[in-house]
Amino acid sequence: MAVKVLFALYPLLQGDYRAVEQALSTLEASGVEHRVYPTHTELSGEEEAVFRALEAAFKAAAMEGATVMWALFTNACEAKDPFRRPERLKRFPPLAIARKALEGLKAQSVLDIGTGTGVFAEAFASLGLFTVGVDPRSDRLEVARAKVKKARFLEARGESLPFPDQSFDLAFFGLSLHHLDPIPALREAARVARRVAVLEWPFRQEVALPEGQTDLREQEEGPPLERRLSPERLQVLFQQALGSPPVILQEEDFTLALWENPQGI
CATH class of the missing domain: 3.30.70.930 (Alpha-Beta Plaits)
Structure with a gap:
């Protein structure tokens, strides 16, 4: 045992x-x-x-x-990490999403806000970037520290980041913004980074399958539709928080919003 x-x-x-x-x-x-x-x-x-x-x-x-x-x-038997289930990683491939979030950006550092157990932090770190993950839950950070040796992790909330202005090239919300107060969280992200990226669930109701049929993707846990941020809602939130809308990239299984700080260098 x-x-x-x-x-x-x-x-x-x-x-x-x-x-x-x-x-x-x-x-x-x-x-x-x-x-x-x-x-x-x-x-x-x-x-x-x-x-x-x-x-x-x-x-x-x-x-x-x-x-x-x-x-x-x-x-010492750990519960299965819900952030690393194979069906979830297939739906939200961390490395591919990290590359999309960084496309066109000469980046050396990334802040992963709401890092959970460090799935996306691990992807960014594997690309050679200085990576910091923050999360308010210390239990998840312990798992992240054990699994992701190339990133650093700190207990903090997205609405109040303990970093100086323009500390990072990219601030990334990996399926986490809908858990936060979005306006102050977006403002904090823009304060500490010159690009803000928000990964969000697709804005659709998951289909209920007929009895006896199974489909891992359809049974993936996720927020109910009313908690998910639609592309239109993301546009409004960025406009309210930062004064301009993001670029929206829509894939079958996720939405990625990208915003550039006009004062970033």
């Missing part, structure tokens, strides 16, 4: 960190997957290997003096 453990070591002699150093060195030698944070360490893997690594780390620390260790065990 796979487990995940959050644990920390505390030497009883305050200020003596040799015990912690010994524990981390032993953990490093164990080969068990782990990440060290300022307040604790996370360990994950098969149950027996994790228990052996914890025992060895505690014994190594205890050789330096009295030591206390706490540990929280959880099931």
Whole structure:
């Protein structure tokens, strides 16, 4: 069985960190997957290997003096990532969409707003761009950090981005703008980037199939029609937020709106 453990070591002699150093060195030698944070360490893997690594780390620390260790065990089996289901990736091919969003733009950096588990951030990073993904959900960001090593991820909301003006070449909303307050989110995106791209679901009601028939694409989860942003609605939102409409690219399975900052360089 796979487990995940959050644990920390505390030497009883305050200020003596040799015990912690010994524990981390032993953990490093164990080969068990782990990440060290300022307040604790996370360990994950098969149950027996994790228990052996914890025992060895505690014994190594205890050789330096009295030591206390706490540990929280959880099931490490991850739920399937809804953003990476094969049918969703087929419908919204990340690399092809990333290239469409960048077409004609000499870009070196991208901000992926509402990054989720980093699907589109991974595509942009694979093209050699400095990529940052932001999302308000820390659980999704943890998955993104584990799966996408070439991008950076930060907890933040699209309506209030913690970046200076014109920090990026492209600000990208990958199926995320309809989850946000669109006017302030678009204004923030235009403040930090010289191009804004919005990927949106096609504005159509998904067809209900007759009983007994299955079609993965038709059963794809997505927002109801009233939550989706139609091309016409996107035009209005950009006009209200930024003073000019976007260029709309319509494909069978998605809509992509592109807007250029007239003051961008």
